[in-house]
Amino acid sequence: MPSQPSSPEVAIVGAGPAGLIAAEVLGRAGVSVTVYDRMPSVGRKLLMAGRGGLNLTHSEEFDHFLARYAEAEPQLRPPIEAFRPEDLRVWCEGLGQETFVGSSGRVFPKAFKASPLLRAWLSRLEGLGVRFALRHRWQGFDDDGTLAFDDAAGQVSGMWVTDREAVENPGAELHIMVRNAVDTEASIVAHGGSLIWRSSPDESETYGTFRDPSGNLFGYYQQAGLEE
Ligand SMILES: Cc1cc2nc3c(=O)[nH]c(=O)nc-3n(C[C@H](O)[C@H](O)[C@H](O)COP(=O)(O)OP(=O)(O)OC[C@H]3O[C@@H](n4cnc5c(N)ncnc54)[C@H](O)[C@@H]3O)c2cc1C
Numbered sequence: 288m289p290s291q292p293s294s295p296e297v298a299i300v301g302a303g304p305a306g307l308i309a310a311e312v313l314g315r316a317g318v319s320v321t322v323y324d325r326m327p328s329v330g331r332k333l334l335m336a337g338r339g340g341l342n343l344t345h346s347e348e349f350d351h352f353l354a355r356y357a358e359a360e361p362q363l364r365p366p367i368e369a370f371r372p373e374d375l376r377v378w379c380e381g382l383g384q385e386t387f388v389g390s391s392g393r394v395f396p397k398a399f400k401a402s403p404l405l406r407a408w409l410s411r412l413e414g415l416g417v418r419f420a421l422r423h424r425w426q427g428f429d430d431d432g433t434l435a436f437d438d439a440a441g442q443v444s445g446m447w448v449t450d451r452e453a454v455e456n457p458g459a460e461l462h463i464m465v466r467n468a469v470d471t472e473a474s475i476v477a478h479g480g481s482l483i484w485r486s487s488p489d490e491s492e493t494y495g496t497f498r499d500p501s502g503n504l505f506g507y508y509q510q511a512g513l514e515e
Pocket of ligand 1: 303305306323325326332333340424426
């Protein structure tokens with residue numbers, strides 16, 4: 288018997304409403320989905336949108352509603368016909384969030400804000416096996432076509448803490464992986480540290496040690512190929 292093809296894997300960049308609904312549709316279709324976002328939590332703008340009352344859609348007659356999209360209407364008609372304003376209300380109510388029509392004809396969740404809706408939505412996505420990778424900023428594609436993310440490990444930031452007793456000869460040397468040893472050394476010196484030792488230039492890996500302004504000993508390490 289021919290083997291079953293493994294289920295496709297999809298990466299979605301952006302955990303806003305657009306990314307979350309894409310994750311839901313794909314998750315329901317049995318696709319393995321990971322949603323990446325540069326922020327530490329999902330749906331931040333959606334939560335902000337809900338502060339003054341989350342206007343989900345409008346209850347006006349369908350053709351009037353479509354006319355609001357002006358010159359984009361011909362392009363948007365098919366997807367909006369496939370998921371009409373009343374479908375959005377049903378979807379929302381499926382997440383336990385009843386909706387109501389305000390005096391202006393606009394539609395809101397009864398809770399008015401976005402947080403209960405987002406919570407229920409995330410729980411549904413979790414049930415569908417959708418994974419989230421937060422603090423992952425999509426940078427583009429690597430040469431081999433794979434997605435490139437900056438998971439915030441691309442730089443070390445912070446400050447020297449100088450009011451502690453220095454560890455001048457630590458039992459273990461902590462080496463910080465860096466992209467470029469030369470830039471790192473310049474930065475250490477510029478910030479009051481001192482360089483102690485560096486590997487010889489003909490070694491395939493560049494590494495060395497330095498002291499912070501208090502005298503604590505650290506190492507840095509630049510692996511071949513990491514430099515841009
Ligand atoms: C104050 C306010 C009130 C609003 N009120 C309403 C309202 O009542 N009704 C309504 O329908 N809309 C409202 N909106 C608009 C609504 O919030 C947006 O239309 C909606 O959030 C857009 O969804 P989105 O998924 O396209 O984008 P976003 O919500 O912006 O999500 C995009 C996500 O992608 C992430 N991202 C971007 N670049 C990268 C990258 N390189 N790598 C990884 N992640 C990345 C971002 O961090 C973000 O989480 C309001 C907006 C604001 C600011």
